[in-house]
Amino acid sequence: MAKVLVTGANGLLGYEVARQLTEAGDEAICIGRTRPDIRNAGVDFIEADLNLPLPVSKLPSRIDAVAHLAQSERFNEFPEGVEAVFAVNVATPAALLDWALRAGASAFVHASSGGVYGGGPNPFVETDPLSIGGKIAFYLSTKRAAEQLAEAYQPLFAVSALRFFFIYGARQRATMLMPRLVASVRDGRALTLQGDRGMALNPIHTTDAAKAVIGAIRNKARGIYNVGGAEVTRIRDIGEILGQHVGKAPLFETQKGTVPNDLVGDIERMISDLHRPTISLIDGLREMVAN
Numbered sequence: 001m002a003k004v005l006v007t008g009a010n011g012l013l014g015y016e017v018a019r020q021l022t023e024a025g026d027e028a029i030c031i032g033r034t035r036p037d038i039r040n041a042g043v044d045f046i047e048a049d050l051n052l053p054l055p056v057s058k059l060p061s062r063i064d065a066v067a068h069l070a071q072s073e074r075f076n077e078f079p080e081g082v083e084a085v086f087a088v089n090v091a092t093p094a095a096l097l098d099w100a101l102r103a104g105a106s107a108f109v110h111a112s113s114g115g116v117y118g119g120g121p122n123p124f125v126e127t128d129p130l131s132i133g134g135k136i137a138f139y140l141s142t143k144r145a146a147e148q149l150a151e152a153y154q155p156l157f158a159v160s161a162l163r164f165f166f167i168y169g170a171r172q173r174a175t176m177l178m179p180r181l182v183a184s185v186r187d188g189r190a191l192t193l194q195g196d197r198g199m200a201l202n203p204i205h206t207t208d209a210a211k212a213v214i215g216a217i218r219n220k221a222r223g224i225y226n227v228g229g230a231e232v233t234r235i236r237d238i239g240e241i242l243g244q245h246v247g248k249a250p251l252f253e254t255q256k257g258t259v260p261n262d263l264v265g266d267i268e269r270m271i272s273d274l275h276r277p278t279i280s281l282i283d284g285l286r287e288m289v290a291n
Contacts, residue, residue: 005031008020066109107158
């Protein structure tokens, strides 16, 4: 039985990771402001605000692995939210890495973002150059900074950074991409498209994303991994699928003269080392609409 510290266990991904770990008989020590509503045996809770310095004295003396999956709710508030974003994305993982080493961890997994690539017409591989910019440039810069901090620990234990591409699921906050698309189709609001069909992406259901995190822990993965879905789609296609599930024809508004800023991650390394996605986009969106 593995003993895993999980941050962000009230969020979409962290909740599912803690749930899957404990269903498999492992122990999930969840750290955050409130206890996650997971009824499985093996869920422990440490109360802490990750906007503040990590309370190392509250942490156990021994741990097998760490999954740092917490997400600052202020990720798109610049410059007002910079202190909160820096605390969760840089200060917390730096403190966790130091504690995990001293607590005997063999694996450390932390959530990064596919947004660090910027966007482009071809699927991105992990060795591609990065292009950090736009309105969430500060947030993406902190994700990259955490990757670089973690790389320094590679000689000491297994550290992996998972660059996620559009995680979605039934528990997701309403402000994120997929819930916003669901709400727009349901409420009869037009989906704005870059070009005729909108940007390309390969979203991943939270169940598959969590299995990739657990695969990184169990396999002691090292380095950077793109984590996305097996299907490449476009915003218009997603709108049409949602229209079928909602029972209402989607509306579209095309930004003429624009070129889609595609953001697709090549997931061959993920499939080889972590997990092969199994949940189809149609089934995943059906679940979102139903819930």
